Amino acid sequence: MKIFEKTLALVLGFGLVATGTVSAREYDEPHRVPLSFDRYYNYPDLVAAFKTLEKAYPKFLRVETIGKSVQGRDLIVAIINNPDTGPELRKAAMYIDGNIHGNEVQGGEVCLYTAWYLLENYGKIDKVTELVNERVFYIVPVVNPDGRAWWFDMPNTSSTSRSGLKPTDNDNDGLYDEDGYDDLDGDGYICQMRKKVPFGNWRVSSEDPRLMERVPFGEVGDYILLGYEGIDNDGDGLINEDGPGGYDPNRNWPSDWQPNYVQYGAGDYPLSLPESRAVAQFIMSHPNIAGVQSYHNSGGMILRGPGAESVGEYPYQDVRVYDRIGEIGEQILPFYRYMVIAKDLYTVHGGFVTWTYEGLGIFSFTNELWSSYEYFKKKPAESKKRDWRASFLARQKDRMKFNDLVEMGDMFVDWHPYRHPTYGEIEIGGWKKWSARVAPVFALEELCHRNCAFTLYHADQMPKPAIHEVRVWPLGKGVYRVRAVLANERIIPTISEQARRNKLQRPDWALISGKKVKVLAGGPVNDRWLSKMRPVKHHPEKIRLTDGIRGMSERVVEWIVQGSGKVTVALDCVKGGRVEKEVRLR
Known part of the structure; x- marks a missing residue:
């Protein structure tokens, strides 16, 4: 427990509670690579930033291409x-x-920040080192480079295109892809x-004429929303029904994959997308x-599977680990x-982090970056009565207040008239794509650092094999009993229960070897005080x-070994690496 508490304290602060020397360095010492995190990077600039880090830290970082996107862009790691x-x-590895x-772009910035933070602070902050x-x-900063490029370069909403x-x-x-959105007024949004x-289901809010509110049942409004x-x-009587793409890359993974008529956007078959x-x-x-961490937006969530109730809850041994990491994440x-995706959010078939856990046995999280509660750093008061209209309007009012007072009105396009070829006289207005789901640039660095800190905490809790003790007892005639106390010094098991069951x-392997040694017997000991070994039948070494x-x-x-000289005891774990300790038989 002391190890855990010490680790938590270090990770939560990441040096911010360390010595005065570290504080002075953070304020005064220039960075080798002075990247800015009060901006968003288009895909070429993001790749260039990683290449700059690679050039500055060639010993620690290399950038590779693991594939191509649909449009031929490099998919980098x-x-x-x-x-x-x-x-x-x-070594145990963290995939991010x-x-x-x-449209969920800030995940790329968090990935870039994580790499930058680790490299810039190596040798300066003990925990990072x-x-x-x-x-x-x-670190794969952008799994969907085509989508990122489209969102940056073209008129879009904050939610299009996924x-x-x-x-x-x-x-x-x-x-x-013949009938997507059109920037009718040419303003870039x-x-x-x-x-x-005469008989609408929406009305202008009496509190702010820029906002719309749904009228209650039995009342009449004077507006309709047209999307x-x-x-x-394409002249088929529909609008915006077939835009670019139109599938969901996060429904294309093998675990619990369902066809498109069950799970919209799933693709032709699992992993059908390049x-x-x-x-x-x-x-x-x-x-x-x-460990796996995937960054999305938005809503302020730390999500784990299962994605569908039909999958059933995960083994309790693994849920305890998830709960511990998730609880620290909330701090x-x-x-x-x-939250649990299926229970607390909605059903996801064929999701990425459900596949990495259910199919591979890796503890995996999705973070939904940014929350409307961060506008004014407060949560609304809890109410037993659930009134979605009032809740929606309250959130919109907070968002508009933030726009007016903090963003200086830059996130909203005022309603203005337009002559539509189908609908006639309409009005166009509303939120720009850089609002709502995407954190404002002045808040981006804190978002990056806190999510980086959570992921590094997860990485620190990956298995850490150790050999705490090796003892030797002579049994006579060159025969010895060798006991090893093997350990895992972090909270994630070396083999998840999901991986073990399936x-x-x-x-993992416990190994012993020596040049002048013959291994006569070996096995696990359930009770070290009773010293009752359960010998294995084959290959006791x-x-x-x-x-x-x-x-x-x-x-x-x-x-039980026979011989003389030194023996090497090793613990070899797939998800933790190999540790060794050498002792002399005597």
């Missing part, structure tokens, strides 16, 4: 490892990605359309990955809630630990 402390595949949905020495980080840019016939008319009518800006480009296939191939070729991330990874080692716990193994 940044790999952070200290080669002086061992090869990457012999962002921006699988094209320890993490870089002992762990590996695989998709990638593989042409898709969403309305089944034989045409592809896709806003809403409204029309004044986002657009016209009937981006998801490239990521899956990378993860499966790196079995040392022991690191004010205004974020730790045989998703090889067992290599004891299979099929259950692994639980978090913050020890396991004892023993061998």
Whole structure:
């Protein structure tokens, strides 16, 4: 427990509660790579920033291409490892990605910040140095580079487009991507359309004429909302029904995948998209990955699976681990809630973090970045009566107040008239794409740091194998009993219960070897005080630990050996690496 408490204190502060020297460095010492986190990076600039970090820190960072997007953009991964402390595949690794949905852009900035923070503070903040020495980080900043480019370069809303840019016939008319949003007034934004009518279901808010409110049942409004800006480009009587892409890259993963008529946007089959296939191939070729973090927006959530109730709850042994990390996450991330996707949000079939846990046995989280509660750093008072109209309007009022007082009115387009070819006289207005789901630039660095801190806490809690003790007892005639106390010094087990039940990874190994030594017997010891070893039938020099080692716990193994000289005891874990200790037989 002391290890846990010490680790938590260090990670929560990441040096902010350390010595005066560190504080002076943070304020006064220039960064080797002075990246700015009060801006958003388009995809070429984001890739260039990672390449700049690679050039500045060639020992620790390399940037590789793991695949191509639909439109041919490179899908990059940044790999952070200290080669002086061992090869990457012999260490527990943290996989981090962002921006699988094209419009959910700030995940890319959090990924960039994480790499930058680790590299810039190596050798300066003890905890960061320890993490870089002992762990590996695989960072895919943008899983959907086409979607990011489209969102940056084209008129969009804050919610469009989630998709990638593989042409898709969403309305089944034989045409592809032929009827998307149109920037009717040419202002560079896709806003809403409204029309004044005698019997409407919306009305202008009496508190702020820029806001619309739904009228209660039995009352009559004077407006209807017509959706986002657009016209009937293909003459089929529908508007905006077949825009670019139109699928969901986060429904294309193998676990609980369902076809499109069950799960909209799932794709033709699991991993049918080049981006998801490239990521899956990378993860499966790196079995040392022991933690997964995916960044989305928005809502202020720390999410875990299952994504569908039909899957059932996860094994309680693993839920305890999830709960501990999630609870700490709520402390690191004010205004974020730790939630279960299927129970607390909605059903997701074929989701990424459900696949990495259910299919691979890796503890995995999705963070939904940014929350409307962060506008004025407060949550609304709890109310037993659920009035969605009042709640919606209250959130809109807060958002408008934030726009007026903090953003100087820059996030809203005032309603103005427009002559529509189908609807006639309408008005266009509403929120710009840089509002709502995307944090304002002045708040971006704090968002990046706190989410980085949560992910580094998760990374620190990945398995940390250790050999606490090796003892030798002579039994006579050159025969010895060797006992090793093996440990896992972090809360994540070396083998999750999900992985154990479904045989998703090889067992851990307890090994003994020596040049002049013959291993006569060996096996685990359930009770170290009774010293009752359960001998394995074959290859006693290599004891299979099929259950692994639980978090913050020890396991004892023993061998009977014959010989002289030194023996080496090793603990070899797929998701933790290998540790060794040498002793002399005497």
